Amino acid sequence: MSLRVLLVEDDRELRATLSESLRVEGYDVLPAASLADAHALMAHADAQGGIHIVLLDLGLPDGDGESLLAALRQARSTPVIVISARETEAPKIRLLDAGADDYLVKPFPLGELLARMRVALRHRGTATQPAVTRYAQGDLLIDLRAHRVQRGGDDMHLTPTEFKLLARLVRSAGQVVTHRQLLADVWGAEFTEHTHYLRLYMGQLRAKLEADAADPQRLLTEPGVGYRLVEGDD
Structure with a gap:
């Protein structure tokens, strides 16, 4: 089965672009526009083998993505890569200390995101290779x-x-x-x-x-x- 990505991003255009790009790379993408969507998708995915990696925006319409990271770290070791426009040092340090595997500042090249995803997955014992496209x-x-x-x-x-x-x-x-x-x-x-x-x-x-x-x-x-x-x- 394809590796399943939970993409939590409230910007509709970016969410659609990333979803399509990740699907081309062979990932099964679950797009969420809010914290509520993300929790619902995680609950549904648990019955189908779970989520393999989370891409997490911070500024969401119903709260901050940091709360989802905290909830994930209470019960799961799923790798989490924060994707955010916040580029100051303090939030990066806080979120990495809170359990994020990586922090990527928008805008970012797709190739870098894919490479960081492979690294995060590899650290959890999931070997991946660049997709044949x-x-x-x-x-x-x-x-x-x-x-x-x-x-x-x-x-x-x-x-x-x-x-x-x-x-x-x-x-x-x-x-x-x-x-x-x-x-x-x-x-x-x-x-x-x-x-x-x-x-x-x-x-x-x-x-x-x-x-x-x-x-x-x-x-x-x-x-x-x-x-x-x-x-x-x-």
């Missing part, structure tokens, strides 16, 4: 960060679900991804028995990305197990 095989080029799929130099239009399914396969190119894993990562844990979703969307992807959808050479079926995107050229 580019795939090339023959005349097929997939760039997840640019949200672009090209075949023979032509841009291919994919629906959001088709793109999400393809992205999950790209991140495991050359490896079999089980039906259950694909359904959980693309549609959610409650859809792991809905294998007909996979048959439908894989058929649509093959129609767009294969020379002959009836004889696929890229999006392969592993009978009774799952699907595999053949290994790329680079």
Whole structure:
């Protein structure tokens, strides 16, 4: 299963941008605009394997993010990275002493955030590697960060679900991804028995990305197990 990120950020534009960027990197993002949202999402996530890392803004509409950090540290060791516009030394020291794993001042480059997330996760024993976001095989080029799929130099239009399914396969190119894993990562844990979703969307992807959808050479079926995107050229 993808690592689950709780993103607590009240700025709608930044929340949407970070959510999309983190999803491209392979994370399962739970966006929260307030403390109340964050507590509700944590309670729901506990039934699905919990939260792996928290990105926490401070100035929220129903309180300060510092209170959520305190609540987390009472019962959890989940890594927490504070993302805030407060750049003076005092709040950084206070929050790091209170249990935050890191403190990043806005605005920040996405690459730095991702690297700090990997470090925080690694300190908790969760090994991560930079996500595979580019795939090339023959005349097929997939760039997840640019949200672009090209075949023979032509841009291919994919629906959001088709793109999400393809992205999950790209991140495991050359490896079999089980039906259950694909359904959980693309549609959610409650859809792991809905294998007909996979048959439908894989058929649509093959129609767009294969020379002959009836004889696929890229999006392969592993009978009774799952699907595999053949290994790329680079």
